Amino acid sequence: MSELDDAREELLSLTASTRALVLQLRDSGAEELPMTPRGAAARATPPLEPPPPSGDGRLVRAPAQHEPPARPEPQVEAQPTQPTHAQPQAPAPMSGQPFTPKPTPRAAPPEPPPRMLVAREGQELDLVQRGLRLETLASEVAACVRCPLHATRTQTVFSRGNPAAELMFVGEGPGAEEDAQGLPFVGKAGELLDKMIGAMGYARDDVYIANVLKCRPPGNRKPEATEMASCEAYLQKQIDLVQPRVIVALGATAIEGLLKVSGITKLRGTWRLYRGEIPVMPTFHPAYLLRTPADKRLVWADLQQVMVKLGKK
Numbered sequence: 001m002s003e004l005d006d007a008r009e010e011l012l013s014l015t016a017s018t019r020a021l022v023l024q025l026r027d028s029g030a031e032e033l034p035m036t037p038r039g040a041a042a043r044a045t046p047p048l049e050p051p052p053p054s055g056d057g058r059l060v061r062a063p064a065q066h067e068p069p070a071r072p073e074p075q076v077e078a079q080p081t082q083p084t085h086a087q088p089q090a091p092a093p094m095s096g097q098p099f100t101p102k103p104t105p106r107a108a109p110p111e112p113p114p115r116m117l118v119a120r121e122g123q124e125l126d127l128v129q130r131g132l133r134l135e136t137l138a139s140e141v142a143a144c145v146r147c148p149l150h151a152t153r154t155q156t157v158f159s160r161g162n163p164a165a166e167l168m169f170v171g172e173g174p175g176a177e178e179d180a181q182g183l184p185f186v187g188k189a190g191e192l193l194d195k196m197i198g199a200m201g202y203a204r205d206d207v208y209i210a211n212v213l214k215c216r217p218p219g220n221r222k223p224e225a226t227e228m229a230s231c232e233a234y235l236q237k238q239i240d241l242v243q244p245r246v247i248v249a250l251g252a253t254a255i256e257g258l259l260k261v262s263g264i265t266k267l268r269g270t271w272r273l274y275r276g277e278i279p280v281m282p283t284f285h286p287a288y289l290l291r292t293p294a295d296k297r298l299v300w301a302d303l304q305q306v307m308v309k310l311g312k313k
């Protein structure tokens with residue numbers, strides 16, 4: 001057989017194969033012959049290889065090419081736990097539960113202002129404290145040299161009676177008997193005063209008795225204004241501590257020392273106020289009544305007003 005015959009036979013074989021392929025494609029519904037462009041095979045992306053199976057046989061998803069490789073997480077150095085003093089955070093409200101705002105801590109109430117000093121020292125003191133304060137004051141008086149009377153006194157005369165009395169009697173100053181005994185209103189004048197006190201319905205020591213002056217003026221003379229001024233603070237403290245409801249001023253010097261006014265004849269039997277607070281009844285001194293007994297009825301009338309004021313009558 002010639003080469004021509006071989007070529008012809010090969011061509012016929014090829015034609016037959018092509019026809020068979022066309023028929024097969026037509027039977028499968030294909031409308032076009034699959035064409036492979038020239039050089040396309042060289043540019044074609046090689047098909048992705050299936051991902052390698054995992055150890056248990058499951059497929060492991062290969063990373064997408066557009067995803068950057070995962071960057072290693074920065075290692076955070078473990079810090080030692082430190083106690084924190086930060087303000088505690090309010091817990092977040094739990095779902096399904098009504099939110100109840102945590103009440104804001106109230107600011108501490110402002111400090112109350114310091115209590116005002118009472119105008120009169122005895123207002124907030126009990127009986128024991130008053131007695132102690134009066135004893136302290138008496139010690140101060142015993143050492144007092146504020147005026148010249150200290151040079152001629154035998155001893156100071158501070159007071160006698162109840163430091164919580166509702167009724168207080170104030171006289172002028174110590175006489176000879178008082179200077180000797182160290183107590184006010186002893187002797188004849190004191191005895192008369194005690195009778196007056198009893199007539200009012202009080203025991204002798206139910207009341208408090210003091211003088212404007214704590215030292216005896218020589219010869220029982222009238223006190224000087226400077227001497228009264230020097231001694232005034234002591235009587236004022238006594239009244240502050242005792243806090244009597246009523247004061248009876250006995251004699252002209254007592255009225256002048258307490259009320260800063262004179263004229264006992266005019267003032268006697270009329271109510272006045274000591275420092276605008278404590279009622280004062282001016283009346284005659286018991287020593288005057290010893291010399292002028294007829295005026296006892298006037299004094300008794302004054303004391304009856306005091307009894308009414310104190311609910312004794």
Ligand code: SF4
Nearest residue numbers: 144147150214215231
């Ligand atoms: S009279 Fe009064 S002020 Fe004068 S020395 Fe005596 S306590 Fe002091």
